[in-house]
Amino acid sequence: xxxxxxxxxxxxxxxxxxxxxxxxxxxxxxxxxxxxxxxxxxxxxxxxxxxxxxxxxxxxxxxxxxxxxxxxxxxxxxxxxxxxxxxxxxxxxxxxxxxxxxxxxxxxxxxxxxxxxxxxxxxxxxxxxxxxxxxxxxxxxxxxxxxxxxxxxxxxxxxxxxxxxxxxxxxxxxxxxxxxxxxxxxxxxxxxxxxxxxxxxxxxxxxxxxxxxxxxxxxxxxxxxxxxxxxxxxxxxxxxxxxxxxxxxxxxxxxxxxxxxxxxxxxxxxxxxxxxxxxxxxxxxxxxxxxxxxxxxxxxxxxxxxxxxxxxxxxxxxxxxxxxxxxxxxxxxxxxxxxxxxxxxxxxxxxxxxxx
Amino acid sequence: xxxxxxxxxxxxxxxxxxxxxxxxxxxxxxxxxxxxxxxxxxxxxxxxxxxxxxxxxxxxxxxxxxxxxxxxxxxxxxxxxxxxxxxxxxxxxxxxxxxxxxxxxxxxxxxxxxxxxxxxxxxxxxxxxxxxxxxxxxxxxxxxxxxxxxxxxxxxxxxxxxxxxxxxxxxxxxxxxxxxxxxxxxxxxxxxxxxxxxxxxxxxxxxxxxxxxxxxxxxxxxxxxxxxxxxxxxxxxxxxxxxxxxxxx
Numbered sequence: 354x355x356x357x358x359x360x361x362x363x364x365x366x367x368x369x370x371x372x373x374x375x376x377x378x379x380x381x382x383x384x385x386x387x388x389x390x391x392x393x394x395x396x397x398x399x400x401x402x403x404x405x406x407x408x409x410x411x412x413x414x415x416x417x418x419x420x421x422x423x424x425x426x427x428x429x430x431x432x433x434x435x436x437x438x439x440x441x442x443x444x445x446x447x448x449x450x451x452x453x454x455x456x457x458x459x460x461x462x463x464x465x466x467x468x469x470x471x472x473x474x475x476x477x478x479x480x481x482x483x484x485x486x487x488x489x490x491x492x493x494x495x496x497x498x499x500x501x502x503x504x505x506x507x508x509x510x511x512x513x514x515x516x517x518x519x520x521x522x523x524x525x526x527x528x529x530x531x532x533x534x535x536x537x538x539x540x541x542x543x544x545x546x547x548x549x550x551x552x553x554x555x556x557x558x559x560x561x562x563x564x565x566x567x568x569x570x571x572x573x574x575x576x577x578x579x580x581x582x583x584x585x586x587x588x589x590x591x592x593x594x595x596x597x598x599x600x601x602x603x604x605x606x607x608x609x610x611x612x613x614x615x616x617x618x619x620x621x622x623x624x625x626x627x628x629x630x631x632x633x634x635x636x637x638x639x640x641x642x643x644x645x646x647x648x649x650x651x652x653x654x655x656x657x658x659x660x661x662x663x664x665x666x667x668x669x670x671x672x673x674x675x676x677x678x679x680x681x682x683x684x685x686x687x688x689x690x691x692x693x694x695x696x697x698x699x700x701x702x703x704x705x706x707x708x709x
Numbered sequence: 710x711x712x713x714x715x716x717x718x719x720x721x722x723x724x725x726x727x728x729x730x731x732x733x734x735x736x737x738x739x740x741x742x743x744x745x746x747x748x749x750x751x752x753x754x755x756x757x758x759x760x761x762x763x764x765x766x767x768x769x770x771x772x773x774x775x776x777x778x779x780x781x782x783x784x785x786x787x788x789x790x791x792x793x794x795x796x797x798x799x800x801x802x803x804x805x806x807x808x809x810x811x812x813x814x815x816x817x818x819x820x821x822x823x824x825x826x827x828x829x830x831x832x833x834x835x836x837x838x839x840x841x842x843x844x845x846x847x848x849x850x851x852x853x854x855x856x857x858x859x860x861x862x863x864x865x866x867x868x869x870x871x872x873x874x875x876x877x878x879x880x881x882x883x884x885x886x887x888x889x890x891x892x893x894x895x896x897x898x899x900x901x902x903x904x905x906x907x908x909x910x911x912x913x914x915x916x917x918x919x920x921x922x923x924x925x926x927x928x929x930x931x932x933x934x935x936x937x938x939x940x941x942x943x944x945x946x947x948x949x950x951x952x953x954x955x956x957x958x
Binding site for chain 1: 723724725726727729730733748749751770772773795796797813814815816817855866868
């Protein structure tokens with residue numbers, strides 16, 4: 354559907370724009386003593402022409418102009434169309450003149466049809482104008498659409514970021530930690546204070562790092578270890594941590610807090626379900642230009658497996674994909690006794706110039 | 710405080726600090742005597758069976774068996790229960806639907822005392838906890854992945870795919886799995902609902918069959934049929950059971 358026809362107020366404005374054209378025709382071609390005849394003849398015809406002019410839209414869609422389609426290729430079609438429209442104008446004028454005449458109300462419009470070439474030329478030239486205007490309209494709406502798309506995708510990225518942030522601070526974790534602090538205040542005030550400080554540091558980290566793009570593996574590991582230290586207070590000897598990274602890997606950059614959901618998953622869905630607990634193992638290496646980080650934990654074999662990875666893991670995968678394309682990957686292996694998450698991204702120690 | 714008013718309690722939580730906190734709050738209540746502390750669901754089921762406490766402080770998130778599963782297993786031995794949880798929207802929903810009191814971690818001494826007072830009233834009036842309804846709301850009609858069976862103080866966890874068939878025996882069901890039979894206090898109808906969509910079919914008033922164990926169907930006399938399982942066990946098939954089975958195969 355033509356965008357002008359689809360909208361009543363736009364259509365009204367469009368038809369109003371044709372009124373001056375009709376008036377120019379009345380004044381230019383009418384006679385001083387027969388304005389009524391000229392108006393009765395030209396104004397309805399102009400309105401009819403307004404609708405014919407809309408057909409230029411489809412012509413413009415059929416013959417788009419861009420780098421692959423130069424204007425001259427569309428010219429023959431436009432010429433033919435303009436000529437047809439000119440002829441149509443002459444035919445319509447002739448018919449309308451006959452109708453007005455037959456009404457016998459003293460109108461003598463035959464004089465206008467006696468010069469068909471004038472009508473033909475006016476019809477054809479106006480149609481070319483309509484074509485030109487339609488090209489402008491199509492181009493501007495296309496640029497508007499692409500602007501809107503860019504805006505939308507920006508919003509989506511923002512939303513994903515927010516969701517990721519919210520997922521990073523798991524309410525279960527927060528309330529359990531607060532409960533540990535509350536319990537420790539009675540029995541071991543200094544441990545309670547230590548827990549408070551750990552929690553404060555961790556929350557500060559997540560808030561500060563949410564905004565920045567990339568941080569070093571070293572920094573990322575220290576955030577994760579802070580989280581694990583808090584969980585160690587809560588779970589006691591059931592949780593142990595083994596964190597290793599090669600020297601070159603430590604300098605590599607990762608999206609901030611990318612490991613956090615993996616480690617949280619290892620604790621909440623792994624260690625916390627084992628009576629005797631276990632060790633969360635984190636290892637970072639550089640291999641063949643790739644930074645590979647593995648987070649693994651023992652898991653309860655009797656526990657029903659989840660059919661799909663949880664939301665936290667899906668967000669990690671989504672984030673890797675949007676930041677690195679196919680080069681950013683998360684592999685998950687959910688085995689009988691062990692759960693393994695492997696992150697692989699291109700190794701880089703400096704932020705690449707963004708091409709956005 | 711005389712002996713008759715003394716109440717016994719068990720504290721169940723996988724976190725030592727959380728148990729210590731409840732103990733600390735209980736010091737203000739001379740009428741409550743803590744019989745045991747349990748750090749997981751298995752211990753809780755065993756302790757509840759052995760010690761028969763009046764009151765249970767029960768955490769929801771625990772390894773192996775969560776609070777609801779513990780409740781499912783101790784069923785009729787269930788004392789009055791005070792649930793504790795940090796954050797679990799499903800649990801909270803179930804509690805709210807059935808107006809069951811619970812403690813949200815972290816909780817203060819005042820809130821704790823309030824919950825304890827409510828529990829005392831429930832114990833005095835022998836107001837039973839709506840266990841079945843609570844469990845149903847918590848599961849939200851979802852099929853189960855494993856069946857929990859309590860055998861004196863032991864707990865067996867049987868993944869549903871290991872079950873061959875289930876037979877009704879009065880108020881119990883006998884669950885046949887991995888060459889053994891387990892008795893559970895439950896109706897066959899209840900279990901049928903829980904196993905829906907897991908490849909099980911009620912083939913007879915008294916039997917639910919794991920369809921993957923079926924070897925063949927034979928016609929016995931007087932146009933009744935019997936199911937022969939892979940291990941040569943024979944089970945009767947009712948007429949409606951047969952038409953359901955045919956619809957499935």
